[in-house]
Amino acid sequence: MSSRIPLPYSPRVLELFQNPQNLGRMEDATIVASAGSPACGDMIAFYLKINDKDTITKSSFESYGCASNIAAASQLTIMIENKTLEEAWNFTWNDVSEALGGLPKVKTHCGSLAVGALRRAIRTYFKEIAKTSPEWLPGVLTKDEKHALEEEALAEKLGKKYKLL
Amino acid sequence: MSDIDKLLDQHGKAITEVYLDWENGSKIEKEVLDAMLPFYLDRKFGNPAITHRFGWETYDFYMGAKKTIAKPLNINPQSLAITHSFTESNNLAIKGIVRANKKKKKIILSEVEHLSVIHSAKSLYGEGVKVEIIPVSNDGVVNTDILQEKLDDDTLLTSIQAVNHEIGTIQPVKEAFEIVKDKNEDIIFHTDATSAFGRVPLDYSKLEVDLATISSNRILGPKGIAGLYVKDGIKIRPLYEGQLSVEILSPDVENPALLSGFAKAVELQFDKFEEINAETTRLRDKLLYGFQTTIPRTDINGPQGKNRAPDNVNISFLGCEGEALTVESSMKGIYASSGSACTSRVLMPSHILTAIGMKPEEAHGSLLMKLTRINTEKEIDYVLETMPKVIERIRSITGGISL
Numbered sequence: 229m230s231s232r233i234p235l236p237y238s239p240r241v242l243e244l245f246q247n248p249q250n251l252g253r254m255e256d257a258t259i260v261a262s263a264g265s266p267a268c269g270d271m272i273a274f275y276l277k278i279n280d281k282d283t284i285t286k287s288s289f290e291s292y293g294c295a296s297n298i299a300a301a302s303q304l305t306i307m308i309e310n311k312t313l314e315e316a317w318n319f320t321w322n323d324v325s326e327a328l329g330g331l332p333k334v335k336t337h338c339g340s341l342a343v344g345a346l347r348r349a350i351r352t353y354f355k356e357i358a359k360t361s362p363e364w365l366p367g368v369l370t371k372d373e374k375h376a377l378e379e380e381a382l383a384e385k386l387g388k389k390y391k392l393l
Numbered sequence: 394m395s396d397i398d399k400l401l402d403q404h405g406k407a408i409t410e411v412y413l414d415w416e417n418g419s420k421i422e423k424e425v426l427d428a429m430l431p432f433y434l435d436r437k438f439g440n441p442a443i444t445h446r447f448g449w450e451t452y453d454f455y456m457g458a459k460k461t462i463a464k465p466l467n468i469n470p471q472s473l474a475i476t477h478s479f480t481e482s483n484n485l486a487i488k489g490i491v492r493a494n495k496k497k498k499k500i501i502l503s504e505v506e507h508l509s510v511i512h513s514a515k516s517l518y519g520e521g522v523k524v525e526i527i528p529v530s531n532d533g534v535v536n537t538d539i540l541q542e543k544l545d546d547d548t549l550l551t552s553i554q555a556v557n558h559e560i561g562t563i564q565p566v567k568e569a570f571e572i573v574k575d576k577n578e579d580i581i582f583h584t585d586a587t588s589a590f591g592r593v594p595l596d597y598s599k600l601e602v603d604l605a606t607i608s609s610n611r612i613l614g615p616k617g618i619a620g621l622y623v624k625d626g627i628k629i630r631p632l633y634e635g636q637l638s639v640e641i642l643s644p645d646v647e648n649p650a651l652l653s654g655f656a657k658a659v660e661l662q663f664d665k666f667e668e669i670n671a672e673t674t675r676l677r678d679k680l681l682y683g684f685q686t687t688i689p690r691t692d693i694n695g696p697q698g699k700n701r702a703p704d705n706v707n708i709s710f711l712g713c714e715g716e717a718l719t720v721e722s723s724m725k726g727i728y729a730s731s732g733s734a735c736t737s738r739v740l741m742p743s744h745i746l747t748a749i750g751m752k753p754e755e756a757h758g759s760l761l762m763k764l765t766r767i768n769t770e771k772e773i774d775y776v777l778e779t780m781p782k783v784i785e786r787i788r789s790i791t792g793g794i795s796l
Contacts, residue, residue, distance in 0.1 A: 236396060239403040245720060246403075253793050262794065269714050269733050269742065269757035271794050290792035294716035294733070298790055329396075 238329030241299040248298055250288045250305035257288075259357060261349035263376035264341050266292055270379065272301045272345045278353060282313045289342075296328075296335040300342040303327050313350050314364050319343060321372055337375065344376030407726025411772040413706075413762035414728045416558060419610045421654060422767065428657035429615065432650035441639045441647050451649050455639060458649075458656040465590075465663045466605070466622060467598040474621045474642040475652060479587040479608035480509040481632070482621040485642060486583045486604045487513035489629040490550050491522055494581070497549035501525045503535045503564075504748040505557050510585055511744075514552070523547070532696040533562035533749050537569055544576040551582050555589035555605075559732065559745040559761060560695030561705025563593055567600055581627065587611055587619075591662040592670060592702050603627050609651070613765055614658030618651040662766065673764040674703040676773050680762065683777040684708050688784050694746060694759055706762040707732075709751070713758045713787040721783045722760075727776055732759040 254260075254275035264271035270293045277286035287308055289301040304324055308316040321339035325331045331339055347370060354360055369377070394402070412420075421429075432438050432454075439447025441455045456470065463470040476482045487500065487510060500514045504526050514524045525543045528536050535553055544551075553569045556562065566584050573580050583604035586595055591612040597605060604627065608619040621642065623629055635644030662669065685691050690711040695701055710718065715731025722729055732743030733756070742756035751759075762776075 237400055238396065239399040242400060242403045242720075245717070246724065248790065251790060251792075266754035266757070266794070267752070269716070269753070273792075273794055290790065290794050292712070292791045292794045293714050295720045297714075298717060 236332060237295060237299075238331075240303075240327075240329040241296055241331070244299035244302045244328075245295040248302040250302060251290070252288050253290060254286065254288045259349050259353040261345055261352050263345035263348055263380070264293070265380050265384075267384075268379050269293065270297055270338065270341055272297065272342055274301070274305075274342075274345045274349045276349050276353070278313065278357075282358070284308050284311055284313065284316055289345075293338065293341075294335070296331055296338040297341065299328055300324050300331070300339045301345075304342045304346055308346065313353070314362065317347060317350055317364065319346070337379065340372050340375040341379065343372040347373050348376065404724060407724065409775050410726040410728070411768075411776055412728045413764070413768070413776070414730050415611075415613075415704075415763040415765050416761055417730050419613055419616070419765075421613055421615055421658070422661070424661065425614060425654045425657045429650040429654040432653050437649055441649070442637060451647075452639065455647060455649055455652060458652045461656040462607075462620060462659050463622075465595070465659065465666075466607070467596045468622050469625070472623055472625055474623055475640050475647070476619050476621055476643045477617055477645075479507075479585070479606050479611070479619045481643065482587075482606040482608070482619050483507060483509040483585055484513045485621055485629070485632050486510075486585075486606060487550070487552065488517065488632060489642065490581055490583070490604070490627075491517050491520065493628040493630040494549055497547050499523045499525060499545065499547045500550045500552065501527060501540065501543050501548060502552040503527045503529060503554065505529050505533050505535075505559075505562070505745045506552060506554050507558055507585055507587065508744070510552050510554070529562075529748055531750050532700065533557050533560045533745065534696070534700075535564050535569060537565060537572055540569055541572050541576070544573060544580065546577075548577070548580050551580060553582075553584055555584050555586040555595065556593060556702045556705075557695070557745065558588040559705075559743060560707045560749065561588075561702035562695055563589075563700050563702060566602070570600060570602060588702060588705075591659075591666070592673075592704055594666075597622060597624075604629075609655035609658060612658045612662040613767065615651050615654040618648065618655050620655075665766075669766045670703040673766070673768070676764050676768060676770065677701070677703060677706055679770075679773055680706045680764075680776065681708065683773075684780065687777065687781050692755065694749070694751070704764045706764065707759060709755050709759045710784050710787075711755065711758055712791050713784060714791070715757050715759055717787050717790070718758070718760055718783065721787055722780070725779050725783055727779060727783070729760050729762045731757075732761065733757040 257275035258278040262273040273290045287305045324339040439451040441452035459470040585606045590607040605622040610616045692709045694707040715733025746756035
């Protein structure tokens with residue numbers, strides 16, 4: 229191919245960027261988790277309110293990131309509303325991307341980062357609050373979680389590189 | 394309705410629009426278009442290398458227009474190669490010199506050169522070329538002490554920009570030139586003057602650089618045409634082969650319409666050089682200090698006062714991601730660009746901003762605006778009135794994420 233595809237957002241991305249749903253810090257959250265790094269220009273924080281039936285009754289986000297990042301985080305909070313943690317866990321970046329009307333290829337990591345942050349929150353919830361380990365929760369890190377970790381590792385590497393220059 | 398149409402529909406169009414992204418895309422004025430149209434529609438469109446009336450007429454016009462463009466640089470018009478873009482000019486300057494002068498292998502350039510310079514030099518690794526990169530100060534000023542240290546008997550070419558395109562640093566080109574020529578007269582000195590042409594005085598009869606890049610679109614001339622000054626006697630090879638044409642270094646069918654537009658833009662910019670630059674400087678400072686006064690947690694990137702190019706506004710808004718900032722500004726009718734990673738499709742922020750020692754998270758929040766002779770005070774007032782709301786909204790999305 230001799231021409232590059234630029235960054236056309238779907239109207240849904242712009243809509244959620246203009247009017248993000250479930251934006252902001254949640255003071256009474258059951259669990260908070262973040263993913264990404266400001267050094268990469270992409271960071272998402274997720275706040276979940278979870279009831280005693282392991283259902284997400286409320287969720288919200290904050291984002292230091294581009295319009296896709298903001299839209300992906302907001303879209304995911306809409307998707308997980310009143311879902312059990314197991315149901316929420318099963319959303320993939322592909323589901324997020326699809327719900328957004330498709331993310332430009334170079335922005336797929338934005339969807340991935342949102343899913344990574346959510347899964348990190350769910351994992352932390354079982355580890356630190358419920359102190360159980362349900363059967364459906366994989367023992368090893370999933371692709372989206374690894375992606376978030378990779379991005380954080382890359383940020384650290386870049387940080388070191390800049391200091392060397 | 395296509396997806397992009399739906400996107401634009403969702404975006405809407407602000408009542409007031411202020412275009413300040415001249416770094417990435419420019420338009421032309423009616424006068425420039427009027428200067429171009431006859432060459433497309435009715436006259437002097439012949440090939441200036443051909444022996445018939447149309448050819449000769451075009452040749453005559455062509456050389457006259459080159460004279461107009463060469464005049465502000467005070468150079469021989471015959472020494473000005475016309476190319477298709479400043480990217481081509483910079484490629485030609487680096488690769489053309491290396492391929493015509495095979496004995497020496499070292500190129501020295503600064504860390505904040507345009508990517509067309511840096512990538513051209515690095516593309517020659519396979520041809521045995523060594524590239525030395527000189528660091529800059531926190532204001533983006535090339536470190537001439539290190540330049541001096543790096544010069545040796547193997548140095549073929551030094552390339553130092555005249556003005557930095559992102560943060561407006563006016564570089565000590567004269568000093569760098571003297572250091573290089575004191576070391577060895579034979580070391581070739583190229584300066585990428587793309588962002589300097591029309592903004593700061595350049596006189597290459599006094600400062601005898603060997604090569605200099607200039608561009609039409611940066612002074613609101615048409616895109617698709619630029620220049621490379623090559624001093625007489627410098628050995629250089631074209632980047633590609635073609636037919637016999639007027640332009641030896643860019644062999645092609647010459648485009649008199651584009652050249653006419655370029656020449657008209659030169660007239661418009663240089664006939665009122667001082668007036669235009671005094672006014673853009675005033676608007677520049679109004680923007681820079683206006684942002685600093687009305688918006689908390691802002692940092693001006695690059696030097697201030699007379700060491701900064703008259704057209705350059707580059708400022709970081711901490712706690713804002715730059716891509717989100719450009720989208721939000723766009724919906725308010727303000728068009729600018731950012732050094733954020735997300736706008737450049739890679740995870741790296743602008744190499745200029747990291748070179749001046751900014752942390753990546755500061756670079757991600759940068760906004761670049763440029764001023765031209767067609768921007769007005771009214772526009773700047775609108776930007777100053779609107780941007781605090783833009784920043785406030787983006788910061789509200791960032792919320793408590795600690796940076």
